Amino acid sequence: MADSESKAAELMAQAERQVKSASGFIGRIFGGSAKLEEAADLYARAANSFKMAKKWSAAGNAFEQAASIAERLQTKHECAQKFVDAASCYKKSSFQDAIRCFNRAIEIFTDMGRFTIAAKHHVTIAEIYETDVVDVEQCIAHYEQAADFFKGENSNSAANKNLLKVAYYKAQLEDYEKAIEIYEQVAASSIEVPLLKYSAKDHFFRAALLQMCVDPLAGQRAVDKYVDMFPAFQDTRECKLLKKINESFEEQNVDAFTEAVKEYDAISRLDQWYTAILLKIKKSMGGEDESLR
Structure with a gap:
């Protein structure tokens, strides 16, 4: 050396x-x-x-x-x-020097019309802000720009992948309207692609939960709308959980809510994002317990 x-x-x-x-x-x-x-x-x-x-x-x-x-x-x-x-x-x-140089490269590639490669470097910067220099706003900005560039180059799958990252963090910042818009948009486009159709249920699930954070009635209407858009959603465990949550809202039954979530979690482990959103819904029902189980 x-x-x-x-x-x-x-x-x-x-x-x-x-x-x-x-x-x-x-x-x-x-x-x-x-x-x-x-x-x-x-x-x-x-x-x-x-x-x-x-x-x-x-x-x-x-x-x-x-x-x-x-x-x-x-x-x-x-x-x-x-x-x-x-x-x-x-x-x-030096993460800051890395970001500075990636940004310089992006400027040049963009000027050359090389938007796909510029998008990939935006993703790299977003990942640095995501895991190394924790800055959610900057992370979102670079994922959004990457999605915009990919979409402009008709790389819709790559664009959606980055949009889902934006939605994930928008929800954490409680910008539910924007997150819902993205999840619905990506779900609608997934339905049209046979290989991606199954993933639509996850996007609808997230969107409906966020709707419930805003307004329980809006959540119920959203579930009905998603079933109309994607009939197969009706038979998914996600849709069944959403309906049980709606029922517990109507009855103001926190125990029924907790039990429904517990049953779902026993089969499909809920990650930190779902847990945080479901806790918000539970609190809106008057639940004081910080646990979902």
Whole structure:
């Protein structure tokens, strides 16, 4: 590793000499572009040597230097790719630097009309905000942008995947209207695709639960609407649970609500998202117990 780091430092020094040479009067007249291209290659080689030495910040910086030269040479794709390489290194040392470089790459790919690859990098940034730098608002913003780009490129499956992430977090922020809209939209599109039809029940289930958080009567109407849209929903365990919840609302029977949820959970384990939403519904019925079981 020490040898790799020493080699990287030497390559960086060589690259810097080439950049200075290309910037001089003689360099500009005789082969300035060629010297810059050689410098970019040296920076990239230095970055790879830093990677071997696990010097991630230094590797990211070296790739950024290569990207800057590619920008001067107006080789857009090469510039964007080097920013992606830099970001990938920074993910191991500085999440903010990684986000900055991914954003620079996105700007370039978007300018080039490469929206699918730009969308994929938006997803990567969203995932960083989701798990590493916890910022739900930024996470949502990047998943939304990714979905928009994918949709524009007719990648509807990828767009829906990201929209579901948006809905998931919108619900956590209690922006139920937006979350419901997305779940209904994705469910409706899933019904039209044989391979995705079965997943519609999950989206309708989430949408109906969120409707109940807003208004129990709206929840009941939503269940009826979803059954009309997707008759097979009628026989699912999810729909049966929703109907039991509606009945417990009408009777103001918290125990019946708890028992219905307990029966469902015994077969299909409820995750944290479902648990949080169901607890909100239970509290709206006057339930004081913090448990669903």
